[in-house]
Amino acid sequence: MTDKPALTLEKVCKRYGKAEILKGISLTVKPGERVALLGHNGAGKTTLMKLILGLTKLTAGRITVAGAEPGSAAARRASTYLPEAVAFHKLLSGREQLRLFARLAGESPRCVEPLLERVGLGEAAGRRIGTWSKGMRQRLGLAQALLGQPRVALLDEPTSGLDPISRHDLYAVIDEIAARGAAVLIASHALTEVEARTDRIAILRQGRLVADDTLEQLRAQAGLPIRLRLTAQRDGAEELQTRLGGLRVNGTAVELHCRPEEKMDRLARITALGGLVADVEMAPPSLEDLYRHYSGEDRR
Amino acid sequence: MMSRILAVSASEFAIARRNRWVFMATGIMTLFALALTFAGAAPTGSLGVDLLTVSVASMTTLSVYLTPLLALLMAFDAIAGEAERGGLALLMTYPVSRGELLLGKFAAQLGVLAFAVMVGFGAAGATAALAGGAGAESLAALARLIGTSILLGGAFLALGYAVSAVGGSSTGAAGLAAGLWLVFVVLYDLGLLGAVVFDDGGTFTRTVFPWLLTVNPADAFRLWNVAAAEGVALATGMTGAASALPAWAAPAALILWPLLALGLARIAFGRIEP
Ligand SMILES: Nc1ncnc2c1ncn2[C@@H]1O[C@H](COP(=O)(O)OP(=O)(O)OP(=O)(O)O)[C@@H](O)[C@H]1O
Ligand SMILES: [Mg+2]
Numbered sequence: 081m082t083d084k085p086a087l088t089l090e091k092v093c094k095r096y097g098k099a100e101i102l103k104g105i106s107l108t109v110k111p112g113e114r115v116a117l118l119g120h121n122g123a124g125k126t127t128l129m130k131l132i133l134g135l136t137k138l139t140a141g142r143i144t145v146a147g148a149e150p151g152s153a154a155a156r157r158a159s160t161y162l163p164e165a166v167a168f169h170k171l172l173s174g175r176e177q178l179r180l181f182a183r184l185a186g187e188s189p190r191c192v193e194p195l196l197e198r199v200g201l202g203e204a205a206g207r208r209i210g211t212w213s214k215g216m217r218q219r220l221g222l223a224q225a226l227l228g229q230p231r232v233a234l235l236d237e238p239t240s241g242l243d244p245i246s247r248h249d250l251y252a253v254i255d256e257i258a259a260r261g262a263a264v265l266i267a268s269h270a271l272t273e274v275e276a277r278t279d280r281i282a283i284l285r286q287g288r289l290v291a292d293d294t295l296e297q298l299r300a301q302a303g304l305p306i307r308l309r310l311t312a313q314r315d316g317a318e319e320l321q322t323r324l325g326g327l328r329v330n331g332t333a334v335e336l337h338c339r340p341e342e343k344m345d346r347l348a349r350i351t352a353l354g355g356l357v358a359d360v361e362m363a364p365p366s367l368e369d370l371y372r373h374y375s376g377e378d379r380r
Numbered sequence: 381m382m383s384r385i386l387a388v389s390a391s392e393f394a395i396a397r398r399n400r401w402v403f404m405a406t407g408i409m410t411l412f413a414l415a416l417t418f419a420g421a422a423p424t425g426s427l428g429v430d431l432l433t434v435s436v437a438s439m440t441t442l443s444v445y446l447t448p449l450l451a452l453l454m455a456f457d458a459i460a461g462e463a464e465r466g467g468l469a470l471l472m473t474y475p476v477s478r479g480e481l482l483l484g485k486f487a488a489q490l491g492v493l494a495f496a497v498m499v500g501f502g503a504a505g506a507t508a509a510l511a512g513g514a515g516a517e518s519l520a521a522l523a524r525l526i527g528t529s530i531l532l533g534g535a536f537l538a539l540g541y542a543v544s545a546v547g548g549s550s551t552g553a554a555g556l557a558a559g560l561w562l563v564f565v566v567l568y569d570l571g572l573l574g575a576v577v578f579d580d581g582g583t584f585t586r587t588v589f590p591w592l593l594t595v596n597p598a599d600a601f602r603l604w605n606v607a608a609a610e611g612v613a614l615a616t617g618m619t620g621a622a623s624a625l626p627a628w629a630a631p632a633a634l635i636l637w638p639l640l641a642l643g644l645a646r647i648a649f650g651r652i653e654p
Contacts, residue, residue, distance in 0.1 A: 167466035183387035
């Protein structure tokens with residue numbers, strides 16, 4: 081069971097009128113796997129989730145959610161969703177709202193209290209949602225996404241509006257959902273969180289899937305240059321540049337770029353220069369560089 | 381299925397209580413019903429019927445206008461508002477069907493309306509009975525008025541959901557609901573009246589016109605109340621059309637309307653992409 085994908089997308093296309101939003105997306109997520117879905121604003125992340133949930137119809141392609149068709153009763157039972165902008169009825173209390181969701185999901189109302197405690201809303205639960213802060217509403221959204229035993233969890237920008245501590249809590253909850261065997265798909269713009277907290281990264285660019293792999297693999301495939309920053313001894317910057325090439329940054333520093341496989345070779349040449357170099361700083365491509373590379377932002 | 385419908389209507393009812401719809405609807409109904417009953421108290425003697433009969437007759441006229449209005453006001457935002465807030469999309473990811481959502485809302489709002497009608501007309505009826513007497517027949521007329529008002533409210537609640545789904549936005553739906561009220565409650569009758577005057581007692585007036593009245597839930601409501609009670613018919617002056625129809629016509633129309641309108645609303649709701 082563990083190796084059969086809980087969520088599969090095959091050549092998924094979506095068109096709104098004439099605009100082609102998604103152009104042939106294929107993606108699978110296994111139980112327990114956490115996949116980050118990245119992409120620029122308007123890339124189609126939310127649209128992809130709505131297709132998986134059956135909220136909007138496919139133009140072409142095929143999606144299965146725990147083996148069922150999107151929007152079918154079986155698929156709805158198997159999936160949970162945390163929308164981008166969570167909207168609850170402001171006249172209901174948090175407890176009432178969650179109780180409604182629990183009953184719709186076929187869960188016992190008794191699971192509501194522990195869930196409210198779990199997301200830190202135990203005290204506010206009796207108050208009307210209209211009086212809540214954005215972060216509190218976001219937590220309630222998370223609580224409803226925890227209802228039942230989801231096989232597929234779709235979280236659209238789950239950390240938006242959360243303070244740093246809450247973000248941390250949120251990812252702990254996400255790990256828990258995944259550990260219980262759900263396939264988790266997280267749309268996000270928070271690169272650093274995604275780096276630490278997901279198993280795989282998928283990047284959408286203008287409706288196409290341009291990357292779908294682990295971070296290490298993506299780094300290797302991109303082959304982005306490593307940046308070396310050398311600080312010269314006293315007035316040696318001039319000489320350093322003539323010997324190694326690169327760019328003068330300020331009075332005393334030189335910046336070099338090299339491919340990952342050339343790294344050791346470069347370092348050897350630098351140490352051979354001996355006293356000319358006072359310091360070496362090495363920066364591997366950052367996550368943002370990597371994201372820019374794949375999402376095509378660096379070519380603008 | 382039943383438990384999901386109940387869950388939806390329980391939360392819908394909590395909302396109606398908090399946004400004061402229960403209070404407002406009941407207050408308006410009671411106020412108008414009492415005012416009409418007292419206004420009608422003066423000329424009773426000339427008709428030779430008890431005060432409750434006169435009161436029911438004037439409340440019938442009141443209900444034709446007020447019940448559809450309250451129902452549409454409660455219903456127009458039910459789907460459009462939820463879709464606009466984004467709450468509908470989340471609801472639709474749960475294993476609850478659109479029909480169940482619709483029925484849940486319908487049950488709650490019909491409950492609110494029924495409460496308002498029973499309290500409002502009940503209070504006015506009791507006042508009239510205490511002040512001017514009541515008979516078995518006028519009590520039956522009061523019960524009929526309350527029952528048919530609830531059916532009328534049901535029809536317009538469901539029509540309200542249909543326009544809420546078609547309207548696109550809350551404001552669009554509000555406009556459509558206002559138009560709907562105007563057409564069914566005012567313009568339809570004006571049109572028929574014009575046709576009857578033009579026809580001047582011809583075949584149209586005698587055969588087609590009564591049936592056209594049953595097509596409109598507001599007129600079917602009026603016909604049912606009029607046809608069933610002679611006293612009420614006398615007081616509203618609507619005997620002609622009532623006697624031209626078989627006795628089942630108006631009740632059948634009024635009972636079918638809520639079901640038909642719910643079907644319409646379900647179809648319109650089905651076309652919405654949350
Ligand atoms: N109902 C709709 N009708 C027409 N176009 C739509 C509709 N919904 C989305 N779009 C278009 O689809 C594209 C993708 O939108 P989507 O919301 O999926 O982007 P996103 O990746 O979630 O962006 P963001 O990061 O800003 O949330 C956008 O160009 C948007 O205008
Ligand atoms: Mg989005």
